[in-house]
Amino acid sequence: DVKVTQSSRYLVKRTGEKVFLECVQDMDHENMFWYRQDPGLGLRLIYFSYDVKMKEKGDIPEGYSVSREKKERFSLILESASTNQTSMYLCASSDDRGGYSNQPQHFGDGTRLSIL
Amino acid sequence: AQKVTQAQTEISVVEKEDVTLDCVYETRDTTYYLFWYKQPPSGELVFLIRRNSFDEQNEISGRYSWNFQKSTSSFNFTITASQVVDSAVYFCALSEGPPGNTGKLIFGQGTTLQVKP
Numbered sequence: 282d283v284k285v286t287q288s289s290r291y292l293v294k295r296t297g298e299k300v301f302l303e304c305v306q307d308m309d310h311e312n313m314f315w316y317r318q319d320p321g322l323g324l325r326l327i328y329f330s331y332d333v334k335m336k337e338k339g340d341i342p343e344g345y346s347v348s349r350e351k352k353e354r355f356s357l358i359l360e361s362a363s364t365n366q367t368s369m370y371l372c373a374s375s376d377d378r379g380g381y382s383n384q385p386q387h388f389g390d391g392t393r394l395s396i397l
Numbered sequence: 398a399q400k401v402t403q404a405q406t407e408i409s410v411v412e413k414e415d416v417t418l419d420c421v422y423e424t425r426d427t428t429y430y431l432f433w434y435k436q437p438p439s440g441e442l443v444f445l446i447r448r449n450s451f452d453e454q455n456e457i458s459g460r461y462s463w464n465f466q467k468s469t470s471s472f473n474f475t476i477t478a479s480q481v482v483d484s485a486v487y488f489c490a491l492s493e494g495p496p497g498n499t500g501k502l503i504f505g506q507g508t509t510l511q512v513k514p
Contacts, residue, residue, distance in 0.1 A: 312500050316504075321406070321506055369440070375500055383430040384500070387444065388441055388442040389441065
């Protein structure tokens, strides 16, 4: 079974802090994604990556950056945390299958981040 | 622009009732994929089904069935004889197809299903 592991289930940080959310997958997937989930808005894509050191902006990248130094690890960085970044953050990965990237995404358990 | 709408925010049923979750999508692509995910209280999204735009056959998996109708841009999900364990948030999602596809998913707002004993 695919396993996507997020480093923390719950995290509390203060405004202005630099925050790192880590995600690791164990299935050698090419694609990795970071979403945030807010009530009434569903999941919104922040950033994604289809290869090591590659990254693409999603729909709401402002205030975030990402890092993918190794294939299995995709990190989300809040450069200077603000209260409006309090949310549930979900990481996902998917297989590329030779460029046809519509394989199902497999999700981690999520990190509930609170910015005080 | 691509968009997914799940108009039902919350649905509450009694165990053993059948329930249908609606999903309407918008896309200009001729090739696309549709997905349903389940998010139980534990938080992890669980993949349920993927459908491509060329396959309009309905699908049944146990108590779950899906009705894909391109004419109305809908991909509805029915649970037959619902059970308490079906209580979760259900998301419908859309992904553009090749060429140039990136695997990005556009999610609907989600429907919270509560099944009461």
